[in-house]
Amino acid sequence: IRWIDLSEERFNRLGKDHLAAKTQTSKIYALALLGRYDEAVKCGEAALEIFLKHGDFYSAGKIEHNIGNLFWRRDLYRESEPYLHSAHRRFEAIGDHRQLAMVENCQAFVKTLQNDFRTAEVIYQSALERSKLHDLTVTEAEIETGLSNLYLFEGRYDLALRYMELSRQKYEELEMPTQIALCELEIAD
Numbered sequence: 001i002r003w004i005d006l007s008e009e010r011f012n013r014l015g016k017d018h019l020a021a022k023t024q025t026s027k028i029y030a031l032a033l034l035g036r037y038d039e040a041v042k043c044g045e046a047a048l049e050i051f052l053k054h055g056d057f058y059s060a061g062k063i064e065h066n067i068g069n070l071f072w073r074r075d076l077y078r079e080s081e082p083y084l085h086s087a088h089r090r091f092e093a094i095g096d097h098r099q100l101a102m103v104e105n106c107q108a109f110v111k112t113l114q115n116d117f118r119t120a121e122v123i124y125q126s127a128l129e130r131s132k133l134h135d136l137t138v139t140e141a142e143i144e145t146g147l148s149n150l151y152l153f154e155g156r157y158d159l160a161l162r163y164m165e166l167s168r169q170k171y172e173e174l175e176m177p178t179q180i181a182l183c184e185l186e187i188a189d
Contacts, residue, residue, distance in 0.1 A: 061090035
């Protein structure tokens with residue numbers, strides 16, 4: 001965090017507030033790892049203002065996605081939703097399908113955690129179709145894991161196993177051993 005602050009300070013001294021704000025993505029992550037979530041949210045909101053001032057909707061969407069994640073990680077689902085919704089709108093406006101699918105995956109996960117299974121399923125399916133259409137294999141595998149968990153929560157074990165296996169197969173094709181092992185553990189459980 002000290003090094004990130006130093007970098008931000010130097011960019012600001014040079015009058016480059018947009019570049020200074022870009023350093024804050026890393027700072028949010030570092031603060032979250034330390035459990036300093038409120039500080040991370042404030043940091044993200046300050047950077048968001050600068051991104052919007054510069055018309056950088058991609059970075060604004062990314063920071064909103066991160067802030068939304070900070071809230072749901074603390075079980076503050078309703079607080080998470082406006083940030084994820086705004087990030088979705090921004091990525092939709094710039095046509096970034098990868099980011100859209102990733103935000104939709106988080107939105108569906110948040111709905112699952114709130115036991116709104118029908119809405120979660122609709123969002124997951126939309127994200128899954130987007131991932132397939134745009135050849136986003138890793139994101140597709142992540143969404144299939146999410147769908148598996150949704151169906152597990154619902155007690156629909158056949159679908160839970162089916163989607164976890166689909167996810168495992170993709171990770172196998174991509175040669176991602178850690179993800180393969182996690183899928184195998186979920187299947188065994």
